[in-house]
Amino acid sequence: MKRFYVASSFRNIVNVRYVAQTLESKGYVNTYDWTQNASARDAGTVTLGDLRSIGQHERDAVIGADVVVILLPGGKGTHVELGIAIAQGRRTILHSPDEVINNLETTSTFYHLPELEKCHGTLDDLLAMIVGREVTVAAV
Known part of the structure; x- marks a missing residue:
């Protein structure tokens, strides 16, 4: 079973859902769909307890993923998730x-760590990179 997590900001929710749905159609399992929290945030009904619970789910989802995808631009939470993924040695x-x-004016030092893979281009380029590597690794 191939497990994934997609981190990004709420302003990228359409892209997050596209990547997640495409990976799910390829047999991947989403460790947590944080986009489901958007309606509560929009309605202004989120409490500090809700945020704690969401944070725990997101932390556990990153730890439980085989691959963590970071879609830029991201917010504070995205960068925390990036740090967790790096610390846990996740792809x-x-x-x-x-x-x-x-x-150089906007990048983060962490974006350039050797253990990170970078993808510039379309979401389909990204998906090919994820799925293509999995196929290559499985074939070996």
């Missing part, structure tokens, strides 16, 4: 539709 792919990852 971590950082995606940006352009070269913003390499912009």
Whole structure:
């Protein structure tokens, strides 16, 4: 079973859902769909207790994933999840539709760690990178 987690900001929710649904159609299992929390946030009904619970689910989902996908731009939570993924030694792919990852004015030092994989391009390029590597590894 191949497990994944997609980290990003609420403003990328459409892209997060696209990546998740495509991976699920390929037999991957989403460790946590945080996008389901959007309606409560929009309604302004989220409590501190809710945030704690969501944070625990997201932490556990990153730890339980075989691959963690980071879709930029991301917010504070995205970068915390990136740190957890790095610390846990998860396969971590950082995606940006352009070269913003390499912009010295806005990049993060953590984006350039050797254990991170980077993908610049479309979401379909990213998906091919995830699925293609899994096929290659399985064939060996």
